[in-house]
Amino acid sequence: MKANEMLRTHPNGATHLDxxxxxxxxxxxxxxxxxxxxxADACLAEKMVADLxxxxxxxxxxxxxxxxTARVLSRRTEPVWDVxxxxxxxxFRVCGECADExxxxxxMHEHCRVCAEECRRCEEACSxxxxxxxxxxxxxxxAAPSA
Amino acid sequence: MKANEMLRTHPNGATHLDxxxxxxxxxxxxxxxxxxxxxADACLAEKMVADLxxxxxxxxxxxxxxxxTARVLSRRTEPVWDVxxxxxxxxFRVCGECADExxxxxxMHEHCRVCAEECRRCEEACSxxxxxxxxxxxxxxxAAPSA
Amino acid sequence: MKANEMLRTHPNGATHLDxxxxxxxxxxxxxxxxxxxxxADACLAEKMVADLxxxxxxxxxxxxxxxxTARVLSRRTEPVWDVxxxxxxxxFRVCGECADExxxxxxMHEHCRVCAEECRRCEEACSxxxxxxxxxxxxxxxAAPSA
Amino acid sequence: MKANEMLRTHPNGATHLDxxxxxxxxxxxxxxxxxxxxxADACLAEKMVADLxxxxxxxxxxxxxxxxTARVLSRRTEPVWDVxxxxxxxxFRVCGECADExxxxxxMHEHCRVCAEECRRCEEACSxxxxxxxxxxxxxxxAAPSA
Numbered sequence: 081m082k083a084n085e086m087l088r089t090h091p092n093g094a095t096h097l098d099x100x101x102x103x104x105x106x107x108x109x110x111x112x113x114x115x116x117x118x119x120a121d122a123c124l125a126e127k128m129v130a131d132l133x134x135x136x137x138x139x140x141x142x143x144x145x146x147x148x149t150a151r152v153l154s155r156r157t158e159p160v161w162d163v164x165x166x167x168x169x170x171x172f173r174v175c176g177e178c179a180d181e182x183x184x185x186x187x188m189h190e191h192c193r194v195c196a197e198e199c200r201r202c203e204e205a206c207s208x209x210x211x212x213x214x215x216x217x218x219x220x221x222x223a224a225p226s227a
Numbered sequence: 228m229k230a231n232e233m234l235r236t237h238p239n240g241a242t243h244l245d246x247x248x249x250x251x252x253x254x255x256x257x258x259x260x261x262x263x264x265x266x267a268d269a270c271l272a273e274k275m276v277a278d279l280x281x282x283x284x285x286x287x288x289x290x291x292x293x294x295x296t297a298r299v300l301s302r303r304t305e306p307v308w309d310v311x312x313x314x315x316x317x318x319f320r321v322c323g324e325c326a327d328e329x330x331x332x333x334x335m336h337e338h339c340r341v342c343a344e345e346c347r348r349c350e351e352a353c354s355x356x357x358x359x360x361x362x363x364x365x366x367x368x369x370a371a372p373s374a
Numbered sequence: 375m376k377a378n379e380m381l382r383t384h385p386n387g388a389t390h391l392d393x394x395x396x397x398x399x400x401x402x403x404x405x406x407x408x409x410x411x412x413x414a415d416a417c418l419a420e421k422m423v424a425d426l427x428x429x430x431x432x433x434x435x436x437x438x439x440x441x442x443t444a445r446v447l448s449r450r451t452e453p454v455w456d457v458x459x460x461x462x463x464x465x466f467r468v469c470g471e472c473a474d475e476x477x478x479x480x481x482m483h484e485h486c487r488v489c490a491e492e493c494r495r496c497e498e499a500c501s502x503x504x505x506x507x508x509x510x511x512x513x514x515x516x517a518a519p520s521a
Numbered sequence: 522m523k524a525n526e527m528l529r530t531h532p533n534g535a536t537h538l539d540x541x542x543x544x545x546x547x548x549x550x551x552x553x554x555x556x557x558x559x560x561a562d563a564c565l566a567e568k569m570v571a572d573l574x575x576x577x578x579x580x581x582x583x584x585x586x587x588x589x590t591a592r593v594l595s596r597r598t599e600p601v602w603d604v605x606x607x608x609x610x611x612x613f614r615v616c617g618e619c620a621d622e623x624x625x626x627x628x629m630h631e632h633c634r635v636c637a638e639e640c641r642r643c644e645e646a647c648s649x650x651x652x653x654x655x656x657x658x659x660x661x662x663x664a665a666p667s668a
Contacts, residue, residue, distance in 0.1 A: 081522075081552045082635055086559035089631040091566045110551050111522045114595060118527035121596040124431065125532045129424055134305040136418060140434075141299050141310060147588065148295040152288050154555060155562040158281040163288060166320045170313035177307050190530040194523055228375075228405045229488055233412035236484040238419045257404055258375045261448060265380035268449040271577060272385045277570055284565065287581075294441065301408060302415040337383040341376055428599040435593050435604060442589040446582050452575040457582060460614045464607035471601050 081107045090156045096216040105205040106150045112202035113146035119195040142178040172206035175199045237303045243363040252352040256297040259349035263290035266342035289325040319353035322346045384450045390510040399499040400444045406496035407440035413489040436472040466500035469493045531597045537657040546646040550591040553643035557584035560636035583619040613647035616640045
């Protein structure tokens with residue numbers, strides 16, 4: 081994926097935010113979205129599908145939320161930091177829940193084992209990014225206008 | 228749109244949450260998503276597109292976030308209330324920002340006037356739903372397990 | 375939904391295509407997307423979920439394809455007619471398949487009955503729009519450049 | 522991205538279709554979707570945004586169509602081959618158009634150069650997959666029922 085290269089070639093200049101951290105979160109969120117879509121479908125095909133309802137539902141939510149978060153983060157033009165924070169916060173939350181759920185039956189289903197890892201990686205990326213967004217907001221306020 | 232009929236015919240029984248409030252938020256979010264996609268495109272075609280960058284960017288974010296929120300809310304199976312609250316919170320935030328931005332040039336562009344109204348309606352629906360989710364969580368805790 | 379109002383207030387002038395037909399297809403596709411997301415989730419909660427795998431899978435595909443088709447159709451700036459035709463063609467196809475599948479167990483599940491109707495309505499809207507796109511292409515070629 | 526691993530760990534058995542080819546198309550489509558979202562936003566921030574309207578519009582269409590195609594391809598449960606063919610065909614078409622458009626100003630904008638390459642790669646992946654789907658349909662018919 082070319083998220084870093086695309087953010088680097090954006091015409092907007094430097095900001096208080098490290099865009100490499102954003103790029104890495106975008107890639108984790110895209111990967112998590114794909115894995116969750118696959119995991120929902122693999123769970124649906126399992127004999128014990130009736131026991132996997134909570135997992136399928138969280139997979140579908142996580143895929144939707146990760147995908148939207150990756151899109152919002154892919155934009156560098158005129159960012160509204162509060163919107164970014166709220167959406168990354170929602171992504172952090174759903175990834176944590178989905179990671180826990182998939183981990184609970186990772187022993188039985190290889191697809192849930194892989195999915196739990198991807199969700200955990202994205203949860204951690206969101207956590208790092210939330211901190212970076214916090215610091216960028218502080219630096220921006222200390223400096224003056226522009227973020 | 229059939230959001231209410233679909234939520235009513237779901238096999239899950241009654242919960243502490245009023246699903247008619249959810250259905251109405253789904254419809255407002257779907258409508259807002261469509262309007263924002265249209266408004267971003269209409270702004271892009273305006274002669275003064277260079278002055279509408281912030282509006283286009285917020286329109287695109289708002290369309291993505293509203294659409295994902297409508298999907299998450301359309302699911303009644305095994306809801307995780309914290310995930311719902313976080314995503315509806317993000318939707319409330321972006322709709323408020325996008326409504327303000329579009330309202331600022333509603334006099335010049337009819338599409339921005341309509342879009343500002345749709346965003347405000349969805350912002351208010353999210354606000355009502357956040358309150359309903361709060362109350363459902365309290366009732367559920369007071370009663371016992373399950374929401 | 376305000377699809378018609380938004381397409382009418384677009385700064386681009388008249389074209390060989392009747393945008394009211396496009397607006398009506400957008401609204402049918404958005405409604406179908408929401409209904410299919412709901413129906414997939416209601417099927418997932420049914421006791422007989424194992425018998426509803428094909429329905430859930432088609433519901434999920436139909437929701438994704440309808441949503442993307444509605445977005446592509448919501449844009450009036452610099453349309454590429456071949457892209458529109460291909461995407462509306464894909465939407466026509468998935469709506470037809472999903473309508474057939476849901477209709478097959480409409481007697482047992484009220485949500486499938488509603489969903490079959492919504493899919494059929496969207497299939498018919500796509501069929502009408504494909505014809506309108508064809509005619510617009512012919513008129514445009516007869517006249518000269520621009521569509 | 523773990524598309525191949527996820528498709529391999531799916532409970533469904535062997536089919537006439539080589540799922541490694543599907544996995545590689547999913548990854549190209551996800552990468553193309555992210556790049557197009559970024560490119561639309563970078564174009565929007567350029568001084569000459571008014572000259573980039575066609576590019577932005579195609580970028581947005583391409584991002585939506587690639588994302589939906591990746592989702593549909595990520596599902597192995599009960600595939601409807603005609604739906605897959607139609608959606609991959611639409612993806613092939615929009616990627617070709619977007620690659621041509623971005624290539625036309627790749628000299629001026631580095632983000633368009635990267636985006637043209639990503640779109641071309643996805644166009645080629647879709648072309649290969651369309652052939653594989655064709656062959657799988659023939660083998661399936663020659664053998665007997667089920668694909």
